[in-house]
Amino acid sequence: MKIQAIDTLAADWSGEYLGIGLFEEAAAIDAYLQQLDPNLRDVLQDLIRETEFQGKSGEQPWTRIAGQGTIRKVMLMGLGAQEAFTLESLRQAAAAFAKATRKQKAAAAGLQLPLWNDDVSASTQAMAEGVELALHQDNRFKSDPEAQKSGEYPQAIHLLGMANQDDAIETAQQICAGVILTRELVAAPANVATPSMLAETAADIAADHGLTLEVLEREDCEAQGMGAFLGVALASDLPPKFIHLTYKPSGTPRRKLAIVGKGVTFDSGGLNLKVSGSGIETMKMDMAGSGATLGAAKAIGQLKPDVEVHFIVAAAENMISGHALHPGDILTASNGKTIEINNTDAEGRLTLADALVFAEKQGVDAIVDLATLTGACIVALGNDIAGMWTPEDSLAEELTQASQQAGEKFWRMPLEDKYFEGLKSPIADMKNTGPRPGGSITAALFLQQYIDQTPWAHLDVAGPVWTEKENGYLNVGATGFAVRTLVNWVMK
Ligand code: BES
Numbered sequence: 001m002k003i004q005a006i007d008t009l010a011a012d013w014s015g016e017y018l019g020i021g022l023f024e025e026a027a028a029i030d031a032y033l034q035q036l037d038p039n040l041r042d043v044l045q046d047l048i049r050e051t052e053f054q055g056k057s058g059e060q061p062w063t064r065i066a067g068q069g070t071i072r073k074v075m076l077m078g079l080g081a082q083e084a085f086t087l088e089s090l091r092q093a094a095a096a097f098a099k100a101t102r103k104q105k106a107a108a109a110g111l112q113l114p115l116w117n118d119d120v121s122a123s124t125q126a127m128a129e130g131v132e133l134a135l136h137q138d139n140r141f142k143s144d145p146e147a148q149k150s151g152e153y154p155q156a157i158h159l160l161g162m163a164n165q166d167d168a169i170e171t172a173q174q175i176c177a178g179v180i181l182t183r184e185l186v187a188a189p190a191n192v193a194t195p196s197m198l199a200e201t202a203a204d205i206a207a208d209h210g211l212t213l214e215v216l217e218r219e220d221c222e223a224q225g226m227g228a229f230l231g232v233a234l235a236s237d238l239p240p241k242f243i244h245l246t247y248k249p250s251g252t253p254r255r256k257l258a259i260v261g262k263g264v265t266f267d268s269g270g271l272n273l274k275v276s277g278s279g280i281e282t283m284k285m286d287m288a289g290s291g292a293t294l295g296a297a298k299a300i301g302q303l304k305p306d307v308e309v310h311f312i313v314a315a316a317e318n319m320i321s322g323h324a325l326h327p328g329d330i331l332t333a334s335n336g337k338t339i340e341i342n343n344t345d346a347e348g349r350l351t352l353a354d355a356l357v358f359a360e361k362q363g364v365d366a367i368v369d370l371a372t373l374t375g376a377c378i379v380a381l382g383n384d385i386a387g388m389w390t391p392e393d394s395l396a397e398e399l400t401q402a403s404q405q406a407g408e409k410f411w412r413m414p415l416e417d418k419y420f421e422g423l424k425s426p427i428a429d430m431k432n433t434g435p436r437p438g439g440s441i442t443a444a445l446f447l448q449q450y451i452d453q454t455p456w457a458h459l460d461v462a463g464p465v466w467t468e469k470e471n472g473y474l475n476v477g478a479t480g481f482a483v484r485t486l487v488n489w490v491m492k
């Protein structure tokens with residue numbers, strides 16, 4: 001499938017399939033129809049009448065066109081109120097069009113949508129993202145992957161009225177390659193996406209896009225005193241891998257950043273084993289933070305900003321065996337702080353503790369961590385919204401802007417110091433688990449103990465990294481959440 005930007009407008013489009021996006025205003029719809037050829041205009045006026053189309057978002061009626069013209073089918077896409085129009089509206093409309101043209105086996109399809117903010121390149125990029133992400137299908141685990149594919153349709157999507165936008169399309173494709181890598185890492189089961197496989201994926205990214213890679217083995221982590229991370233890895237037969245990928249621009253970097261992702265490739269809970277009903281069967285996705293980190297690395301390696309970025313993943317499996325961490329064990333993290341393990345299922349924060357200490361040693365200007373850290377965050381914000389914790393208003397502002405541009409939802413949550421009382425241990429510096437109320441907040445306060453002075457934000461992405469229902473450009477399963485927010489944040 002090819003995406004192409006061309007300056008032809010809907011009125012002159014002669015391909016097989018045409019898509020037109022319209023705002024929710026009768027007069028504007030009417031004015032738009034007046035510039036089309038009379039045959040097409042009549043067809044659309046009938047369609048609008050018959051389907052009571054009002055331009056509300058989600059309305060997507062289509063019809064066949066009889067007659068001599070080359071256009072065989074046309075689809076209208078409601079874009080909602082013009083005041084509420086965003087880049088995300090463009091992504092969603094383009095995604096709906098891409099899916100319809102695939103289902104209907106269109107060869108050439110032309111899509112005309114209005115510009116957001118008069119910005120041709122941002123608008124083109126958003127449309128291309130919607131198309132790429134909507135059409136991604138993951139058939140790797142079917143015995144006959146080819147048979148599962150919905151053919152080669154649509155053969156091409158032309159973005160109408162968008163001349164000279166090849167760069168915007170290429171940017172979208174580079175970013176989407178990162179998002180798709182993330183989706184495929186997160187969807188891959190724990191017997192495929194192991195800590196070693198994450199390290200190999202990082203090696204591929206390094207080789208393909210010119211990043212440097214350092215992988216710390218268990219002994220190297222021991223030498224660095226990473227007792228918290230290694231405690232989590234104790235019971236697994238799979239060796240832990242501490243992954244450090246670095247992107248350096250050719251000139252002097254404008255900024256140095258670190259992105260740290262939770263990489264627990266399977267979370268059984270450990271000896272505090274996840275009971276039936278706790279979602280243990282979905283815990284292959286407990287490396288979604290690291291999935292997004294590697295996806296962002298792939299995108300940034302291609303986009304080549306003038307910013308240095310360190311991508312850090314402490315990858316391990318949380319399992320049970322005779323070697324397992326016992327509840328009550330005390331671990332020492334690489335910053336010297338001691339932790340009483342009162343729950344082996346609060347393992348993500350242990351892996352992140354050493355990863356954050358390592359990130360800070362890189363001398364960066366800001367650190368962002370992403371983790372499927374707590375069920376409590378899903379209870380608080382539901383499946384579509386991630387939690388954000390940071391003491392730094394300016395970093396919160398940067399991330400919020402990046403996420404809004406990406407159409408990914410985050411909500412800033414409080415780092416309530418007083419709740420740290422819930423983590424006090426009579427025997428060690430802290431426990432790893434606080435009381436049930438405010439569980440995602442105490443998790444964030446725990447992480448904060450491993451940051452000394454660098455501006456830092458923690459993103460709890462437990463909800464939005466996975467979806468059980470198809471929704472716009474998201475297909476069932478791994479969503480690739482946070483990659484586009486991270487990319488926007490780095491590029492800004
Ligand atoms: N990986 C889980 C959090 C999680 C739960 C992610 C559901 C996605 C969906 C994490 O390691 C965990 O087990 N957290 C515990 C913490 C508790 C023991 C303090 C939780 O949320 O129950």
Ligand code: MN
Nearest residue numbers: 267345346347
């Ligand atoms: Mn857990």
Ligand code: ZN
Nearest residue numbers: 264267286348
């Ligand atoms: Zn976990």
